[in-house]
Amino acid sequence: MHSSLSLKPTFQVAHSLSSRTPNWIPPPAQVNSCARHTFPAFSIRSQMGSTESLADSLKIKEWEVGMLQNEVATSQGIRIRRRPPTGPPLHYVGPFEFRLQNEGNTPRNILEEIIWHKDTEVTQMKEKMPLSVLKKALENAPATRDFIGSLRVANERTGLPGLIAEVKKASPSRGVLREDFDPVEIARAYEKGGAACLSVLTDEKYFKGSFENLELIRKAGVKCPLLCKEFIVDAWQLYYARIKGADAVLLIAAVLPDLDITYMIKICKILGLTALVEVHDENEFDRVLGIEGIQLIGINNRNLGTFEVDISNTKQLLEGERGRIVRDKDIIVVGESGLFTPDDIAYVHDAGCKAVLVGESIVKQSDPGKGISNLFGKDISLQV
Numbered sequence: 001m002h003s004s005l006s007l008k009p010t011f012q013v014a015h016s017l018s019s020r021t022p023n024w025i026p027p028p029a030q031v032n033s034c035a036r037h038t039f040p041a042f043s044i045r046s047q048m049g050s051t052e053s054l055a056d057s058l059k060i061k062e063w064e065v066g067m068l069q070n071e072v073a074t075s076q077g078i079r080i081r082r083r084p085p086t087g088p089p090l091h092y093v094g095p096f097e098f099r100l101q102n103e104g105n106t107p108r109n110i111l112e113e114i115i116w117h118k119d120t121e122v123t124q125m126k127e128k129m130p131l132s133v134l135k136k137a138l139e140n141a142p143a144t145r146d147f148i149g150s151l152r153v154a155n156e157r158t159g160l161p162g163l164i165a166e167v168k169k170a171s172p173s174r175g176v177l178r179e180d181f182d183p184v185e186i187a188r189a190y191e192k193g194g195a196a197c198l199s200v201l202t203d204e205k206y207f208k209g210s211f212e213n214l215e216l217i218r219k220a221g222v223k224c225p226l227l228c229k230e231f232i233v234d235a236w237q238l239y240y241a242r243i244k245g246a247d248a249v250l251l252i253a254a255v256l257p258d259l260d261i262t263y264m265i266k267i268c269k270i271l272g273l274t275a276l277v278e279v280h281d282e283n284e285f286d287r288v289l290g291i292e293g294i295q296l297i298g299i300n301n302r303n304l305g306t307f308e309v310d311i312s313n314t315k316q317l318l319e320g321e322r323g324r325i326v327r328d329k330d331i332i333v334v335g336e337s338g339l340f341t342p343d344d345i346a347y348v349h350d351a352g353c354k355a356v357l358v359g360e361s362i363v364k365q366s367d368p369g370k371g372i373s374n375l376f377g378k379d380i381s382l383q384v
C-alpha cells in the first residue's frame with residue numbers, strides 16, 4: 001500500500017526543518033513527497049554566476065519539486081494538487097505572476113483552493129517563525145493530554161461514541177454558524193456537557209477560526225484534549241500546533257500522500273501529538289490502513305470537494321474486510337460530519353465508530369452543552 005518510491009524520510013534531517021526557501025538542489029533520485037524537508041544541504045553557489053540567477057534558479061527548482069509532489073500524489077489516486085500546475089515559484093515577482101490568472105490555475109474544487117492558499121500561508125508563517133524559534137518555544141510548552149484515552153474512557157462510560165465537539169464559527173458550505181462566537185465559553189459548555197475532546201478550527205480564511213482560539217481555550221484550563229483542526233501540508237505546522245496548545249492534529253488523506261502521512265505521524269510521536277487521519281473513500285481508507293502506527297481514523301461523511309454529506313458513507317466503509325482490519329488493529333474510528341440526531345449517533349455507533357466529531361448541530365444551540373444532550377438523546381455529562 002506504500003508509495004513505490006523507495007526513499008524513506010530522513011528523520012534526523014527532517015526534525016530540523018528550516019525555512020522553506022531551499023539552499024540546495026535536490027538530487028533527482030531522491031525527489032519524493034517529503035522533498036523539501038529532507039534534502040541534504042547542497043550548495044549550488046559554485047554552479048551559478050550571479051546572486052540574481054541563483055535566487056531565480058532556486059525558486060524554479062522549488063517549483064519543480066512542487067510539481068513532482070503533484071505527480072506522486074496523482075499516482076496514489078489523490079486528486080488534490082498541492083500547488084497550481086503552472087504557478088509561479090513562491091514569492092516570484094515577474095512574468096510568472098501572469099500565469100496565476102490562467103485557466104489551468106483555477107482550483108478544481110474548494111479543498112484544492114484551500115490547500116493552495118494554505119501552502120502560501122504556511123510559507124509566509126515559516127519565514128516569520130522558523131523552526132528553530134518553534135523548537136525553543138517547545139521547551140516551555142505544557143505536556144500533551146491523552147486524546148485517544150479520553151475517547152475510550154467516554155465510550156466506556158456512556159456506552160455511546162466518545163464525543164469530539166467542534167468549536168466552529170463558520171464553514172465554506174454552511175456560512176456563519178454562530179454570530180455571538182465566544183470560543184472559550186463554547187469550549188467550557190462542551191466540556192460541561194460531557195464532550196470527551198474538543199476540535200478547534202484554526203483556519204482563518206475559510207472557517208473563521210484561529211490559533212488564538214486554540215491557545216485561549218488551552219490557557220483557560222479546559223481539560224478536554226484539543227484537536228487542532230487545520231489543513232496540514234507541512235511538518236512545520238505540527239510544531240506550530242503543538243506550541244499553540246494542541247494535543248492532536250488532523251491529517252487529511254485526500255491531501256497528503258502516504259509518505260507524508262508516515263513522516264508526519266513520526267513527527268507527531270516525537271512531539272507527543274495524536275494524529276487523527278481523515279479519509280472519505282475506499283481508496284483513502286485502504287491507503288491509510290496500510291500505514292504503520294495509525295491508531296485513530298476519521299471517516300468524513302462530507303466530501304470536502306463537493307460538500308455533499310452522506311452518513312451512510314461511514315457504514316459502507318466499515319463493512320467487510322476494512323471493518324475487520326480496524327477491529328484487529330484496535331483502531332478507533334471517528335464518524336465525522338453531518339450528525340444531528342440520536343438516531344444518527346446510533347447509526348454510526350452501530351457501524352463501528354467508538355467516537356464522533358460534531359460541529360454544526362451543537363455549536364448552533366444557544367446552550368451548546370444542552371445541544372450535546374439533545375444530540376445524544378440523553379445527558380452524558382460527568383455530573384450524571
Ligand SMILES: O=P(O)(O)OC[C@@H](O)[C@@H](O)c1c[nH]c2ccccc12
Nearest residue numbers: 300336337338339357358359360361
Ligand atoms: O459541522 P459538522 O457537519 O458536524 O462537521 C464537523 C466536522 O466533521 C467538520 O468540520 C470537518 C471534518 N473534517 C474536516 C476537515 C476540515 C474542515 C472541517 C472538517
